[in-house]
Amino acid sequence: MNGNVEEMFGTDGNFDWNRVYTGQGKRDLEVADEKVLELIDALPPGRALDLGCGAGGLAIELACRGWQVVGVDLSENAIASARKNAEQRAVDVDLEVADISRWTPVGAFDLITNCFALPGSREARQSALRKAADALEPGGTLVVAEWEGSTVDFQGACSNDFWTSLDEVLSAIEGLVIDRAEICDVPAHDHSRGEEHSHDCGREAAEFECSDWKAFYLRAHRAA
Numbered sequence: 001m002n003g004n005v006e007e008m009f010g011t012d013g014n015f016d017w018n019r020v021y022t023g024q025g026k027r028d029l030e031v032a033d034e035k036v037l038e039l040i041d042a043l044p045p046g047r048a049l050d051l052g053c054g055a056g057g058l059a060i061e062l063a064c065r066g067w068q069v070v071g072v073d074l075s076e077n078a079i080a081s082a083r084k085n086a087e088q089r090a091v092d093v094d095l096e097v098a099d100i101s102r103w104t105p106v107g108a109f110d111l112i113t114n115c116f117a118l119p120g121s122r123e124a125r126q127s128a129l130r131k132a133a134d135a136l137e138p139g140g141t142l143v144v145a146e147w148e149g150s151t152v153d154f155q156g157a158c159s160n161d162f163w164t165s166l167d168e169v170l171s172a173i174e175g176l177v178i179d180r181a182e183i184c185d186v187p188a189h190d191h192s193r194g195e196e197h198s199h200d201c202g203r204e205a206a207e208f209e210c211s212d213w214k215a216f217y218l219r220a221h222r223a224a
């Protein structure tokens with residue numbers, strides 16, 4: 001990461017993800033979050049949309065498992081790294097730069113994921129989540145993982161409603177059927193592929209000096 005965390009927030013309280021994805025850092029090599037993979041393991045491949053796909057760890061993993069994947073992210077640098085990573089893994093992923101709170105998905109999806117990538121304001125999150133819920137096929141699955149704001153002790157420059165919560169997300173997706181919802185510890189991984197290739201939320205929390213942060217993992221579906 002270039003610069004300290006407080007410098008990454010602009011005057012509007014938004015995080016500058018182009019400074020995180022530099023094209024040559026560890027974040028540009030992220031792999032999929034294992035708890036998210038557990039939540040989707042049993043689903044048959046179909047059309048998937050990964051919102052806030054970052055460097056493509058999850059989107060590429062899904063494509064390798066036979067899904068037809070669209071990945072969207074606000075950061076041009078993240079999408080450039082995702083394109084490079086998809087090429088290296090020899091899979092096709094449809095990658096696009098867009099703000100998920102303004103962008104409307106084209107078509108319907110069997111799986112929509114948002115992994116630690118909800119926008120940094122309540123209004124933008126609600127817009128993104130409502131669009132996601134509306135874009136699910138009947139029977140389609142939504143998976144959201146995010147830091148649980150009530151456990152985050154961060155004296156940074158971010159806006160008051162930068163952090164979300166499981167309760168906020170549950171109310172934004174009212175109408176979907178909740179399959180699983182849990183708030184849990186995110187221990188630093190000792191990832192078998194080596195630290196450089198780890199989707200390591202624990203390390204991220206350690207960088208923020210907040211290793212006791214918790215995350216929530218939510219899986220819901222649209223009634224068939």
Ligand SMILES: C[S@@+](CC[C@H](N)C(=O)[O-])C[C@H]1O[C@@H](n2cnc3c(N)ncnc32)[C@H](O)[C@@H]1O
Pocket residue numbers: 017030031033051052053054055056057058072073074075078098099100101114115116117118119120124199
């Ligand atoms: C912590 S990273 C997670 C990336 C990826 N989902 C993962 O799990 O490796 C957060 C990502 O969310 C993206 N993001 C944040 N707000 C966004 C928005 N409004 N629209 C699109 N992407 C957004 C950032 O650019 C960044 O790539």
